Amino acid sequence: MCIFCEIIKGNIPSSKIYEDDNYLAILDISQTTYGHTLVMPKKHYDNFLQMPENEAGELMSLVNTLANKIVSKLDAKGCNILINTNEVAGQSVLHTHVHIIPRYDLNDTVSFSFKENKFDLNEILNKINN
Numbered sequence: 001m002c003i004f005c006e007i008i009k010g011n012i013p014s015s016k017i018y019e020d021d022n023y024l025a026i027l028d029i030s031q032t033t034y035g036h037t038l039v040m041p042k043k044h045y046d047n048f049l050q051m052p053e054n055e056a057g058e059l060m061s062l063v064n065t066l067a068n069k070i071v072s073k074l075d076a077k078g079c080n081i082l083i084n085t086n087e088v089a090g091q092s093v094l095h096t097h098v099h100i101i102p103r104y105d106l107n108d109t110v111s112f113s114f115k116e117n118k119f120d121l122n123e124i125l126n127k128i129n130n
C-alpha cells in the first residue's frame with residue numbers, strides 16, 4: 001500500500017488540516033515554506049491525470065477553499081499550487097496530491113524559472129488541436 005494510503009487509513013501519523021469522506025489535507029513533512037500543505041483524494045490514483053474529470057474538479061475546488069484559508073490564516077502574501085505528475089515532473093509519491101505552498105517573500109526557498117521560448121507556437125497548436 002502506498003504511503004499516502006497508509007496515512008489515509010491512519011496507519012501512519014499526519015498533521016491533518018481537513019478531512020471528509022473523500023478528501024484529506026495534511027501538512028507536508030518537508031514544510032518547504034511555513035504551512036506547506038498536501039491535498040489528496042482518499043481514493044488511490046497514481047497521479048492527477050488518471051482521475052475522472054469530475055473528481056479532479058472536486059479536488060481542485062477543495063484546493064481553492066483550503067488555499068484561501070491557509071493564505072488568510074497564516075498571513076501569507078500568496079501561494080503556489082502545484083501538481084507534480086510522474087517522475088519526470090518531480091512526483092515522488094505516486095498517489096495524487098496537490099501542493100499548496102504559501103509564499104511570504106520573493107527571496108524565500110521556492111523558485112520556478114520560465115525560460116525564453118525557443119519553440120514554434122503554430123506547430124504546438126497543430127499538435128494539440130488536431
Ligand code: AMP
Binds near residue numbers: 012014028030084090
Ligand atoms: P511529490 O514530489 O509531488 O510527489 O511530493 C511528495 C511530498 O510528500 C513531498 O513534498 C514530501 O515532503 C511529502 N511527504 C512524504 N512523506 C510524507 C509524510 N509521511 N507526511 C507528510 N508529507 C510527506
Ligand code: ZN
Binds near residue numbers: 004006045095
Ligand atoms: Zn495511495
